[in-house]
Amino acid sequence: MNDLSYILNELGEDREQYFRAISPPIMQTSNFAFKKVEELRKVFEDEFSTYLYSRGLNPTVDILRQKLAALDEAEDCLVFNSGASAIFASVFSNVQSGDHIVSVKSPYTWAQKMFDNILPRFGVTTTYIDGTHIENFERAILPNTKIIYLESPNSWDFALQDLRAVADLARAENIITICDNSYCTPLYQKPVAMGIDMVLQSATKYIGGHSDVVAGVLTGTRQMMKKIFDNELLNMGNGITPFNAWLLIRGLRTLPIRLERISNSTTKVVNYLKKHPLVEEVIFPFDPSFPQINLAKKQMGGACGLFTMVMKAEKMQQIVTFCESLRHILMAVSWGGHESLAIPRCASILPENFDAGNRAHKMIRFYVGLEDPEYLIADIEQAFAKAR
Template sequence: MDQSISYIINELGEERSMYYNAVAPPIIQTSNFAFNKISDLSAVFEDEYSAYLYSRGLNPTVDILRKKLAALDGAEDCLVLNSGASAIYNSVMANVKTGDHIISVNNPYSWAKHLFNHILPRFGVNTTYIDGTRIENFEETIQPNTTIIYLESPNGWSGEVQDLAAIATLAKKKGIVTICDNSFSTPLYQQPVKLGIDISIQSATKYIGGHSDVVAGVLSGTKEMIKKIFESEMLCTGNVISPQNAWLLIRGLRTLPMRLERVEKTAQSVRTYLESHSLIEKVIYPFSIENPQHLLAKKQMKGVGGLFSFVLNVNSDEEIVIFCESLRHILIAVSWGGHESLVMPSCASLPKGSFDKNNLQHKMVRMYVGLEEDSYLIADISQALDKITAARTK
């Protein structure tokens, strides 16, 4: 069967003859499904993964999206939940028990870190954070009770990548489940499952939706793993995506390849401008020639999209505030992957008075380049940087 990106995005899972040959699939906005025979109802009670019973579980509109996203990931199956945080929670909780140990890369997504630091310790599950850029660090940290290795490649702020194939090989020898947050890349630019990772997760809020109007999460893997998570964690927590939001994500998928191509091209122009500016100390992204991991990044990834970070050459967090608040068209906001360009300074999350001008992380600004023209964005950045210079001369 044809599994090209064009086929997956435009046709896979869309049985148009079942809904009046409509080009766009319908939104099956129902809470439950009726049965003609009690025996059929009983069969679904036995295996809710096998048929439609209640939209807390399976739903036809959501299933169209599931088929597409699993195919894009190169996975057997996937689940779509109501947030990226839900995808993380469900994938981790399905694979730990009291007394287990988790290895996580440093500085994962904040709600993954919250799960590891505040929720799991209540049940006797502990986490060790490591520098994931060296395979030796994983080998040295594995304990007899290690059940999960949690990865984020690339990291959404600092761009570090992990050798996914090597880590997957190591983990399989030890019977450890590997989970990778692939939100930075999308399945179009990286497929962790094809590199041997057990569960690939992503925030569909970002590139998959593409319009900053849907919150959703995806986890992909084998049918056995997905069924396990569905029957226990997902049905219990009930954090399923709504049919309306699934339909919006299907719509977002239609333009995903061209949006990724556009933002990557524009982001390169913006990065080139920033790299030449005296108020920029460093521009950080996986394919940067200054990144010691750039060869590994290019081996695993097909592209880098529109997300990157840069370090401002400033003396105070007040100067970072001046820059961000002087932007006229680029918004100050979290997330990425939509039509609009965004910035988020790391100093916004620092305790008051703790800014250190010698700490590059404190001077870091994450930027997402959207669908605007590169000249439009560069002009906005330029005038905002000029505001820092002007403030210094007062």
């Protein structure tokens, strides 16, 4: 993007309005005052038009909204207090009783809980499919299908969907498309440019970059964002706070250089693991062995720092020992911060149910942070030595 530096460093920032400060102020206010009753009346009629109460619009949040919308090449943006909130609002705002959703299988945990536990209470059903083949979408669509929900790549096996093909199919059927773009960020994938209606991401991850803020982003047309703002966002009160918005603005400043560093380090760690005798497989979208490598290269500009290792293990204890022996790579959920992480899939499996023949049971998801790759490789090597 030719104007990336402008978006990250200048867009939305009117420094003449706040004493020419380089860093924008945090407008830590709950509400805003008016001098005229008529002005107040107009805002009551359309709270999306200006500042009334920081549950809705806020100047610091607006700076962030402008930047994130521009990065996604979308008309507008809403920022929520978590990625789960962004998911819920985007889906809930576009279904009613009797509607049907087509979703890729094994989406983010809280997306699946919404599909399985909450929406059925309102008469909304969901069909899960293998999204790697467009034919599966075609077969799953029903007359009452209103949403196709995508996650490309998925955050464990990194299955991709052909975003342009799905968008074309959905548009022909008058179906809304939503894509979780948390893995790639707007710098490495632009679903809106490929025809997707709404794009969401967990800003907790790369956008924040420091593991100190939880937030979610939703972008799309201004009409759609206003529809969600007027209903789901204001009613549920799940917008982001001004301080957290300021932290995300700070995170955006260094996003390109962080992603470049993380991507370079990830390649080195992946190449090391592929040669290790205790590694059965490494799953990474930009690795030549990845089954959808051509699609990955076509619609993604990079693959950042998340990948999965399948460990050669006959017993769960080998995986447990390996993970618990890591000294510098932390065992934790999420990704996108400065610190490297690992999480074993077997943490959600009871020991008696572990199956060494089940590839998924032997998965360990890694996130490569900003540490030196040699430092991380040494940590992995000593943990392998204890897990033999």
